[in-house]
Amino acid sequence: MLKRLSLTMSAALIGLASMAEVNYQVVPMPQSIQLDNSGKMFSLDKGLAIAYPGDNAQMKRNAEFAQEYFGLVPEVDAKKSKATIRLTLGLESENPDAYQITVGKKGLNIQGASESGVFYGLQTLRKSIMNEEGESVQLPWAVVAGAPRFQYRGCMLDVARHFMPVEFIKTYIDILALHGVNKFHWHLTDDQGWRFEVKALPELAKKGSVRPYTIVGQNVNMDDPDNVLYDDTPETGYYTQAQLREIVAYAAERFITIIPEIDLPGHMVAAMSVYPELGCTGGPYFVRPYWGVDPDVLCAGNPKTLEFIKTVLGELCDVFPSKYIHIGGDESPRVRWEKCEKCQAKKKELNLDNEAQLQTYILKEVESFLGNKGRELIGWDEILEGGLSEGATVMSWRGYEGGIEAARQHHRVIMTPTANCYIDYYQLKEHNYKEPLAIGGYLPLSKVYDMEPIPAELTEEEGKYILGAQCNLWTEYVVSPDHAMFMLLPRLAAISEVQWLQPDQKNFEAFTGRLGELEKIYRKLGYKFCPKFE
Numbered sequence: 168m169l170k171r172l173s174l175t176m177s178a179a180l181i182g183l184a185s186m187a188e189v190n191y192q193v194v195p196m197p198q199s200i201q202l203d204n205s206g207k208m209f210s211l212d213k214g215l216a217i218a219y220p221g222d223n224a225q226m227k228r229n230a231e232f233a234q235e236y237f238g239l240v241p242e243v244d245a246k247k248s249k250a251t252i253r254l255t256l257g258l259e260s261e262n263p264d265a266y267q268i269t270v271g272k273k274g275l276n277i278q279g280a281s282e283s284g285v286f287y288g289l290q291t292l293r294k295s296i297m298n299e300e301g302e303s304v305q306l307p308w309a310v311v312a313g314a315p316r317f318q319y320r321g322c323m324l325d326v327a328r329h330f331m332p333v334e335f336i337k338t339y340i341d342i343l344a345l346h347g348v349n350k351f352h353w354h355l356t357d358d359q360g361w362r363f364e365v366k367a368l369p370e371l372a373k374k375g376s377v378r379p380y381t382i383v384g385q386n387v388n389m390d391d392p393d394n395v396l397y398d399d400t401p402e403t404g405y406y407t408q409a410q411l412r413e414i415v416a417y418a419a420e421r422f423i424t425i426i427p428e429i430d431l432p433g434h435m436v437a438a439m440s441v442y443p444e445l446g447c448t449g450g451p452y453f454v455r456p457y458w459g460v461d462p463d464v465l466c467a468g469n470p471k472t473l474e475f476i477k478t479v480l481g482e483l484c485d486v487f488p489s490k491y492i493h494i495g496g497d498e499s500p501r502v503r504w505e506k507c508e509k510c511q512a513k514k515k516e517l518n519l520d521n522e523a524q525l526q527t528y529i530l531k532e533v534e535s536f537l538g539n540k541g542r543e544l545i546g547w548d549e550i551l552e553g554g555l556s557e558g559a560t561v562m563s564w565r566g567y568e569g570g571i572e573a574a575r576q577h578h579r580v581i582m583t584p585t586a587n588c589y590i591d592y593y594q595l596k597e598h599n600y601k602e603p604l605a606i607g608g609y610l611p612l613s614k615v616y617d618m619e620p621i622p623a624e625l626t627e628e629e630g631k632y633i634l635g636a637q638c639n640l641w642t643e644y645v646v647s648p649d650h651a652m653f654m655l656l657p658r659l660a661a662i663s664e665v666q667w668l669q670p671d672q673k674n675f676e677a678f679t680g681r682l683g684e685l686e687k688i689y690r691k692l693g694y695k696f697c698p699k700f701e
Contacts, residue, residue, distance in 0.1 A: 189304065191268070191311045193294035194660045194678065194685045195347050195667035203308035209270050211252075211296065211304045213238030218250035225282035228420050229254055229289060236293045251275065254285050264349070265314035268292055270306045280314075283422040287313065287347055294345070298687045313667070317620065319581055319635030320666035321350035321426075322659060324651070327357035327437075328458070328642040330376070330404030335648040337417050342655065342694060344421040346663040351418060352493060352637060354428045355406075358436035358455040362405045363429065367478050368442075372405040375437040375454060382457040397456055411486045426545065427487045429479055430495030432465035432472070432529055439463060445472055447507035458643045460498045467525040468509030476529075477536050484540045491560065492537055497547035499526060527553035534558060545581070548573070560634070564588075567622050574625055574632040583637040586610075587618035590658045591641040594697045602697070603653065604644045611701035615661035616675050638662045649695045656696035660685055 191200050219230040221243030230241035233254070242250055251274030258267055263281040266288030277292065279285035291313060296304045322343055324331070331339075343351055355363045361375030380397040406414075418425050435445070436452050443450030447466045455461060465472045483492065501522035504510040514525055527550075534544045534556045545560045548569025555561070560579040563570030570580040582588075585608075592608030595601055620636040638659065645651050660682060664673060679700070689696045 189295050189299065189306050191291065191295045191309060192681050192684075193291055194681055195313070195315075195663045196672070196678075196681065197291060197311050197313035198668075198672065199310075199312045201310040203271065205308065207308045208305040209251075209275055209308065211237060211275065211306055213302050214240060215252055216240050216242040216248070216250040217252040217254065218242050218244035218248045219254040220244050220256065223256075223282070226254055226256070226285065229282065229285050232286070232289055236289065237296075253277070254289075255279075256281065256285070258284060260284075260314060262314040264318075266291070266312065268309070268311040270310075271308045275306065283349070284314075286344075286422050287315075290345060290347065294685065294688060297691060298684055315347060315667045316669055317633075317635030317666050319350055319637070320348045320663070321352050321581060321583075321635065321637030322348050322655075322662070323352035323354060323428075323583075323637060323639040325354040325357070325640065325642045326362050327354055327360045329646050330360065330362060330402065331642075331648060331651065332404075333406070333410050333414065335651070336414055338648070338694075339651070339655075340414070340418045340421060340423055341692075342652070342659065343423055345688075345692075346659050347667055348659070348663060349423055350426055350635075350637070351423050352426045352428060352639075354430070354493075354641075356429050356437065357434045358461050359458070360402065360405075360454060361437040361441075363411070363427070363479075363483065364405060364407045365479050365482050366408065367482065368475075370441050371438060371479075374441045376403055376405040378402040378454045378456055380456050395457065408482070408486050415487060424489050424491075425487055426489050426491045426493050427483055428493035428495055429483060430497070431476060431499075431533075432467065432526060433461070433497065433499030434495060435465050436461050436463055438475075439465070442475065445469065445475055447503035447510060460500060462500045462502050464499050464501075464503060465529075466507060466509055467504055467522075467529055468507060468511070468513035473529070473532055476533060480533065480536060481540075484537070484542055490541075490543055491545050492542050493545045493562070494530065494533055495547060496526065496530060496550040497564070499549065501525070521553070523553035525553070526550070527556065530559070531556045562637070564639070570633065571622055571624055574629045577629075577632060580633050581635055581637055582618075582620040582633060583639055584618075587615055588636065588638045588662065589641070590615075590638050590654050591643070591645065594654075594658065595699060595701060601699070603650055605654070606641065606644050610658070612658055612661050612679075613675055613701060615658045616664065616673065616678060618662070618665045619670060620665065636662060636665050652695040653697055656689060656694060657682055657686065657700065658697075 217233050217239040219226045233239045253276045255278045258278045258280040260280040264283050265280040266284040267278050269276045277288040364372045383396045437454045439446045439452040440454050504522045548563045561573035562581045564583050566584050570582050573580050591606045592610035593605045621630040621633045
């Protein structure tokens with residue numbers, strides 16, 4: 168007879184944890200854990216064979232992950248196979264990421280609704296046993312099932328402000344996979360650095376990636392930029408297209424889609440420093456060594472602007488197979504456009520009412536270009552201001568309001584409000600000497616966990632336009648891989664339960680009870696994390 172566990176009964180979960188060597192209570196928590204009360208166990212021994220469908224390359228890779236995680240030996244699933252550990256497809260679920268782990272008389276079977284579901288089942292089993300020692304792990308007979316609430320489960324990393332090496336990007340992807348995240352939003356360009364190689368414009372990354380020095384400290388009055396302290400350390404680095412393709416393939420093996428971002432028409436000063444004709448004033452411009460919103464943006468009235476954008480995005484699409492391409496659209500002041508003859512002439516030509524509609528004009532051109540390549544546009548919620556282009560998806564960061572408005576207009580939405588999702592904020596209220604420098608703000612683990620991506624103001628039908636949730640790691644003050652991991656963890660664990668669990672399944676006390684085992688895994692894998700939480 169099987170005993171079913173309720174996710175909301177934290178006391179029962181804690182009691183059960185002391186009864187079984189392995190209890191399958193991981194982060195994100197499975198939707199159901201049915202333990203056999205017979206006390207029977209399955210011995211997961213290193214060197215055992217694991218069978219998989221031999222004609223499926225993704226399942227073969229899943230079997231190789233099982234070899235890496237558990238020391239198993241992949242074996243093609245033929246009729247003659249006597250393996251007691253199997254990876255199979257065919258789980259009946261409309262959710263392609265659903266999985267079921269069955270441990271019983273016939274052995275151990277991880278079944279998925281698709282190959283990705285099998286991968287997530289492997290992650291759940293991996294986290295269940297990683298802290299157990301020895302050549303053999305005893306698994307109690309059970310049926311463990313999980314499926315994510317949202318199809319879009321994202322995490323963003325900004326490498327424009329501080330470049331991160333290729334090996335760390337792979338580690339970052341591994342961290343996302345461990346937490347069931349399936350979208351890696353990669354912020355590749357900004358005023359402070361251009362990190363994407365464009366072969367048609369070879370000087371763009373070579374020169375636009377170089378910042379001779381960087382502002383020291385924070386909350387500086389940039390009204391007087393000459394009276395600011397800078398370090399003497401150059402910031403350099405960009406990714407070649409060969410490196411990017413390698414990273415894309417690495418992520419795909421882990422069922423993670425990389426969504427690249429080239430922020431436009433604002434946050435483009437690094438590009439304009441190389442091609443000053445793209446700006447309204449003609450420059451000169453320089454790669455910004457300080458932060459904030461810059462008034463210099465791409466000239467909306469210059470035909471070369473769209474040529475430049477299409478050249479960059481064309482090569483971006485060649486490298487990244489993602490359905491979605493993020494074009495930013497945020498924090499793009501229009502003060503230069505108001506005084507620019509070319510912009511005003513374009514405004515008159517298109518019979519536009521205001522400068523915000525000039526941005527919409529650019530975005531519609533970009534959307535059409537991407538559409539011809541089978542791609543779709545994502546932008547920050549400012550893209551609502553001049554009228555939303557037809558197929559755009561909105562990433563709501565300035566609170567929930569932009570997402571609510573977009574959903575009511577029947578546009579797809581990804582919720583990433585600063586109050587719950589900006590993990591460049593401090594994690595501890597009293598952070599002096601306890602945390603490295605951050606941009607400011609205060610976002611404790613509990614507030615991340617409390618996030619509800621579908622606002623109550625939306626109807627059931629409108630709520631269907633919310634694709635999911637995402638946390639964002641901006642790196643103005645995040646200067647190294649260790650620092651990035653510290654800011655990310657364990658808050659990524661909290662957002663993963665937002666992404667996977669239904670609201671009535673979430674329980675912060677139960678979550679923190681499971682967090683200790685996850686932090687042991689962080690230590691084993693060499694991941695830095697904030698050891699305290701609030």
